[in-house]
Amino acid sequence: MFRCESVAIIQFPLKLVSRRMLAPSVAHLAFVRDDGQPLDFIPGQFVQVHFHYADGAATKRSYSLATLHEHALAPGENVEIAVSYVDGGAATALFEGLAEGEHVQASGPYGRFCLMPGDSNRRYLLIGTGTGVTPYRAMLPQLEALIAQRDIEVVLLFGARTPAELLYGDEFRAFAERHPRNFRFVPCFSRELPAPGSAHAHADVRHGYVQQFLSEFAPDAAADTAYLCGNPNMVDACFEALKDAGLDVKQIRREKYVSSK
Numbered sequence: 001m002f003r004c005e006s007v008a009i010i011q012f013p014l015k016l017v018s019r020r021m022l023a024p025s026v027a028h029l030a031f032v033r034d035d036g037q038p039l040d041f042i043p044g045q046f047v048q049v050h051f052h053y054a055d056g057a058a059t060k061r062s063y064s065l066a067t068l069h070e071h072a073l074a075p076g077e078n079v080e081i082a083v084s085y086v087d088g089g090a091a092t093a094l095f096e097g098l099a100e101g102e103h104v105q106a107s108g109p110y111g112r113f114c115l116m117p118g119d120s121n122r123r124y125l126l127i128g129t130g131t132g133v134t135p136y137r138a139m140l141p142q143l144e145a146l147i148a149q150r151d152i153e154v155v156l157l158f159g160a161r162t163p164a165e166l167l168y169g170d171e172f173r174a175f176a177e178r179h180p181r182n183f184r185f186v187p188c189f190s191r192e193l194p195a196p197g198s199a200h201a202h203a204d205v206r207h208g209y210v211q212q213f214l215s216e217f218a219p220d221a222a223a224d225t226a227y228l229c230g231n232p233n234m235v236d237a238c239f240e241a242l243k244d245a246g247l248d249v250k251q252i253r254r255e256k257y258v259s260s261k
Helices: 090-096 130-150 169-178 210-217 232-244
Strands: 012-023 026-033 046-052 058-064 078-084 103-110 123-129 153-160 183-189 224-230 252-256
Touching (some): 058 078, 078 090, 123 130, 123 210, 123 232, 130 169, 130 224, 153 169, 153 210, 169 183, 183 210, 210 232, 232 252
Parallel strands (some): 123 153, 153 183, 224 252
Antiparallel strands (some): 012 103, 046 103
């Protein structure tokens, strides 16, 4: 006879230490774990924030960690996430009403949307929309190390509606400028292009959706590992395009972001 036992989820307090707006409806929130314990995570993983609806029912939301990460986070080091604000959203009310010094309960980290130690690919295709780009920010230190160790190439295709919604765009652009031969940053704006001469205007800007430009980078089953994160329609379209290009399912790592109230 087999006996099924539930596994207790260990929660811990996160104290808000700062917030800034990345876009009109997206906040970057920095917390510290406030129980004296470290948070050992791998870039690409997420935490869950636990809270209650107004009627008392328990719920939770998942947020990829945005922390620029080179090691286990020691007590007192920032735990960073990006939060999309949704009109009428319960999680939005929670975070908008959270003052610096106040706490939320979290658990994790979870997930396998990570760069794998055994990877031997020559190039990473990182494709994201909206807050789906958050894990790629956390991966930057790892990517920098892999550029030095294996001379990898990276293409980051990032979809946003307007330049104002290009989350962490300045950081990705600066990384590309530090590694011009190895890292290519391709912002794809579906609604509005940056003004000529602005910080976001450069040769790799595209007008349209990321899936429209994937073929431009000639996905190669012999060289590439692809990551897809964000809008489910984008993830599905790029997944099919990558398979059509010959990539095995194991070479395509996916995470879909679904808005929830």
